[in-house]
Amino acid sequence: MFPTMPAGRAGRSDLQAEMLSGLPEYFMASFYPHMEMEMEMETEMAMRDEAVDATRMDRALVASRNHREAERRRRERIKSHLDRLRTILACDPKTDKASLLAKVVERMKDLKQRAEEITEAQCFPSETDxxxxxxxxxxxxxxxxxxxxxxxxxxxxxxxxxxxxxxxxxxxxxxxxxxxxxxxxxxxxxxxxxxxxxxxxxxxxxxxxxxxxxxxxxxxxxxxxxxxxxxxxxxxxxxxxxxxxx
The missing domain is CATH 3.30.70.260 (ACT domain)
Known part of the structure; x- marks a missing residue:
């Protein structure tokens, strides 16, 4: 009966070492280089897989870091514009966003109405016949x-x-x-x-x-x-x- 081959690379290496220990020297001289080459190839493949996994992880970390940085800059721009609107409308610095936007809408309506009144008073030409x-x-x-x-x-x-x-x-x-x-x-x-x-x-x-x-x-x-x-x-x-x- 053949011995059961253990799973994994470590198991295969132990089995190979056990099998080689009972072989003659002249057979070992011709067989061992092939075994060594196979082990080197397996080691190289394992290192390559680890390098690929590390590269993927590095890319994911870089993408996540870039996303966080872009999101931070976006929030800073929004905050800057909101602070500027509070200054223009003379609002309290603690005014929430919804109330601030409501004040902006009211101001825009008022400015539009004033512009229409000025246009009618000054008889400015319109864009259509x-x-x-x-x-x-x-x-x-x-x-x-x-x-x-x-x-x-x-x-x-x-x-x-x-x-x-x-x-x-x-x-x-x-x-x-x-x-x-x-x-x-x-x-x-x-x-x-x-x-x-x-x-x-x-x-x-x-x-x-x-x-x-x-x-x-x-x-x-x-x-x-x-x-x-x-x-x-x-x-x-x-x-x-x-x-x-x-």
């Missing part, structure tokens, strides 16, 4: 009707001359005008009144226009003015038309 025409409550002797008109659009060199021509064609007299430009945009706020002197045909047309609710005729005219392309685009279109005709 808009046209508003309302019948004015002002009563002016000798005038048939008065309108308050406001429109915002992209500023261009021919806008004002075309606006004058449009109002002249509608027989509207400018009583008051405010113009504000900002960032290539322009807002015009006008108080307009119908002129008195007109022929019978023009009076009939004016009566029909007055029947339109809220000065729709003026709104349509201003809309056509706003939608009119830029002079450079019109020149480009004219060149394209000329090329197509040739």
């Amino acid at each position: 808009e046209i508003v025409v309302l019948p004015s409550s002002a009563s002016i002797s000798g005038q048939r009707s008065v309108f308050e008109a406001s429109f915002c659009c992209e500023d261009r060199s021919d806008l004002l001359p075309e606006l004058i021509d449009t109002l002249r064609s509608l027989r509207l007299k400018t009583l008051r005008a405010e113009i504000a430009t900002l960032g290539g945009r322009v807002r015009n706020v006008l108080i307009l009144a119908k002129e008195n002197e007109a022929s019978e045909e023009e009076e009939e047309e004016e009566e029909e226009e007055e029947d339109e609710p809220g000065g729709a005729f003026l709104r349509d005219a201003l809309q056509a003015l706003v939608d009119r392309p830029h002079p450079a685009e019109r020149c480009k279109r004219r060149r394209l038309v000329d090329q197509d005709s040739t």
